[in-house]
Amino acid sequence: MALELSQVEQGNHCIVMAKGEIDLYSSPQLRDAILKACKAGKDKVGVNLSEVAYMDSSGVATLVEGLQASGGADSFLLVAPSQSVLKVLQLSRLDSVFTIVEQV
């Protein structure tokens, strides 16, 4: 299952919608999408992970990079992460580093 990415602007948010599997192959695509969203000129960047069936540590590293690029946890949101994404964040003990919201 490939990764499908799209960008949605919503008020002062720029949201990356991700669908599929995030691994060593697809995380560079996610990285590009997040960096593009950071440049959209909105206050906050979000990554909607509700339809991500699988994510590995290269995905986690990409999200950490996004957090840094966007200016920190106040301006970078993980939106509705799926159960498997949440699990990887917990296993990597990074769940408390991110701002996780159910919707924007």
Place this chain on the structure above:
Amino acid sequence: MALELSQVEQGNHCIVMAKGEIDLYSSPQLRDAILKACKAGKDKVGVNLSEVAYMDSSGVATLVEGLQASGGADSFLLVAPSQSVLKVLQLSRLDSVFTIVEQV
């Protein structure tokens, strides 16, 4: 995905409910379940294939055997076959041999 089988009696029908994948490994289990249903003393035997995600030619052969064991197409019904089961029956040109019903 393993094959799960159960037997349901409904009026003058004895129905084998099949769920999962039917292949060379699991078709002997389906065979046993059908032969057991044939001995249940009902007028008609049905095999509900609505939740069968995969079936190969060993499954087709097992259904043909069931057709013979139960006394023919008047007394042996395929109930609500899934799209992938229908396809295999068509590919094997055996769809017209069976009585296919949407429900009993």
Place this chain on the structure above:
Amino acid sequence: MVASKDIEIQFRSTPKLLCDVRAVIRSYLTNHGVETDKVQEVVLAVDEACTNSIRHAYSGQDDKLVELSLGSGDGWIELELRDSGVPAPYDRIKRKTDEAIAAAALTPGGLGMHLIYSVFDDVTFTPGETQGNTILMRLRSA
């Protein structure tokens, strides 16, 4: 194989493992842009070929080896299956005429080879001189 090989799966000749082999074929084809309907047909056809190696080449012995290579390139997706059992008799595996297929339609059995020939764009079945079988199954890719 002509295309460059991506994955090779070697599995014990037991029906129990067919499901796992189907999973990797399904994933590989989907990731190579084959449509869901076609994926289903290819998985079915290759499963029939694996089943034949187990039933016919190895007469059901479950401690032999079946090998499947997956590759792609040059506009083709290739799957090559190999066993080292009893070679198939040539007249049982050759492509049948439409009349022969119609005549045999109502008997179960003999479906596998028909499926393999209809699903793939190019099939080469090479029974060994004294041992083993190789089937190269090729699909034009998008």
Place this chain on the structure above:
Amino acid sequence: MVASKDIEIQFRSTPKLLCDVRAVIRSYLTNHGVETDKVQEVVLAVDEACTNSIRHAYSGQDDKLVELSLGSGDGWIELELRDSGVPAPYDRIKRKTDEAIAAAALTPGGLGMHLIYSVFDDVTFTPGETQGNTILMRLRSA
């Protein structure tokens, strides 16, 4: 491996194929009665190990070979991964203490080995003397 080998997958060292490798692991574990939650964790851990072979052992070269064997028996499910790249430095792959893990928690990276050690009941990582790595990952089965 101690358990009897059922499947061996050899795949080219490209991230593109990881998805197909995960598909067969997922299927094998599910068919061996492992619960969905545990299947997810094991798939993740083995994927990290494969990723390490590609990134570290082969420095991203995509034309090398990674091998994964799956087997079961005697109450164990075993997965063995092998590459023939640069052997891992021993101090990078040894099991970390809880303190070391907590200290490293906020930096990305270094997660893979931690995951592998936490998910499996028994892990033996054997870097080769001069070449290659073997990781045997064992799970108690139901």
